[in-house]
Amino acid sequence: MSRAPRTGRNRRTLRGVKLAPHCVAERAGRPLNALTRRDAALALLKVPAADALASLPGLRRALLAAGNPLSAVFWSSAEDILRKIDDGDATVGDVRTWLEATGTEPKGMIGLHVWGDQSERSQLAAEMHTRLVSYLEERLAAGEIDPDLLATGDRAACRSYVALQERWMTSPLPDGRVPMDVLLEEKDEEQFAGWEAADAEALRALEALLDRVGDRPVPRPELRRAAARLREAVAGRGWPGPLLIACGSMTADDLPADDQELWLRLAAGVASPAGDAWGEPAGDGWAGPAGEDLDETGEAVAALSAIDHFDWLAVITALAEGGPGTPAAAADLASYVRDYDPEDGEPDDDGEEAEDYGFDLDDAVGEFDEVGMEGMFLLLVTLWRILGAIDDDERLTPLGWWGLPEAIRRVWAPSGAPPGDL
Helix, strand or coil, X not given: CCCCCCCHHHHHHHCCCCCCHHHHHHHHCCCHHHCCHHHHHHHHHXXXXXXXXXXXXXXXXXHHHCCCCCCHHHHHHHHHHHHHHHHCCCCHHHHHHHHHCCCCCCCCEECCEECCCHHHCCHHHHHHHHHHHHHHHHHHHCCCCCHHHHHCCCHHHHHHHHHHHHHHHCCCCCCCCCXXXXXXXXXXXXXXXXXXXXXXXXXHHHHHHHHHHCCCCCCHHHHHHHHHHHHHHHHCCCCCHHHHHHHCCCCCXXXXXXXXXXXXXXXXXXXXXXXXXXXXXXXXXXXXXXXXECHHHHHHHHHHHCCCXXXXXXXXXXXXXXXXXXECCHHHHHHXXXXXXXXXXXXXXXXXXXXXXCCCHHHHCCCCCHHHHHHHHHHHHHHHHHHCCECCCCEECHHHHHHHHHHHHHHHCCXXXXXXXX
16 A cells, blocks of 8 residues: 555545444444444445544444444554554555454465455355355354454464364365365366457467468478477487477377378477376476476476467567568567567558557566566477477578468467368
8 A cells, every 4th residue: 555645634634524333334234233343344444544543432432332342452453554544654465464353354365265356256256255254253253263362463363263264265065165166266267268368369460460471381391301300209208209298288109190280289289388288296296198207397388388479479470471581599589579569560451450459568568578588488499490490590491481370370279179271
């Protein structure tokens, strides 16, 4: 929370309206004698801090009269955090910690799940959050949670509070659902949908690019020689065979018989390593398709996966438009990303600029890390040389000119779509 200077006049103006106790009860949906610390805290945070501070004595008296005094620790902590907010000294973390110390506010992050802001929660997340709050209220009533200890930062109390929530999140509900599982599944679906949308935008840009470039014939002799080298590399079991078949989600025993299909699957795998080919943990490393220790392969897969849609479009645009002989060393690829502007469209048939494909250049605000980008492409260039997409001088070959855009097209095509006559 950023610090903002306030004048004395502003303070007096903000403190002109107090938070009425009955408004707190209405907001929480329960009477004053049943209000929790969380109810009071949320109400206090909904109004300017100056107003909340001015309202504290009246709210405290009203709860005392209703037989629900809360505790001196709560009121002291409320005054402290509200003064920090009013002075502009409180951070988001400070406020979050205070709210969680009420004893019925879930931790912001439990395991792999992060609770978003209330306005951003899905229907499922809102339901699970409400259920968890109710569960914590039950544990509080049963004496298993001590908010005063939470407010003072007692380590044992804080650990116990987190453990309670973790147990609830990983235990089945009466209907059989496990909160953590269904929430993570929903998040995965959201991320997958977002990735599919990015694929669709990138594919449209790629198709427009290839329409401008025109025909790129398949170099059959080069393709045959490259496929033979790749089969030999995979059969040898030494590097880069395990990496190539891991990226392509294959095993050495089920390689496609067709040279074109083999080459495209391996090239597409390098561009977008198959997630299920990373293997399974085996001790300190990874067990691959044939049981090899592939911890280095896992690191290589992660490095290749760091290249995003924008980077790929920048590189493929430069190579496709440049044609065979185009420089394709790691430094060259980094420079293509640096100079790429997706809004530089070619005129459409009606003379107007081509469509903006939705790639926001503002996402790249800041100094371009050319050295870091070059390092990210080093492994890719090595694998392209093995595929025959670039030559020993790190220049694009006719095979790469034809095949790299087709491999990327496969990566971005809708899931389950037939590869077509590439």
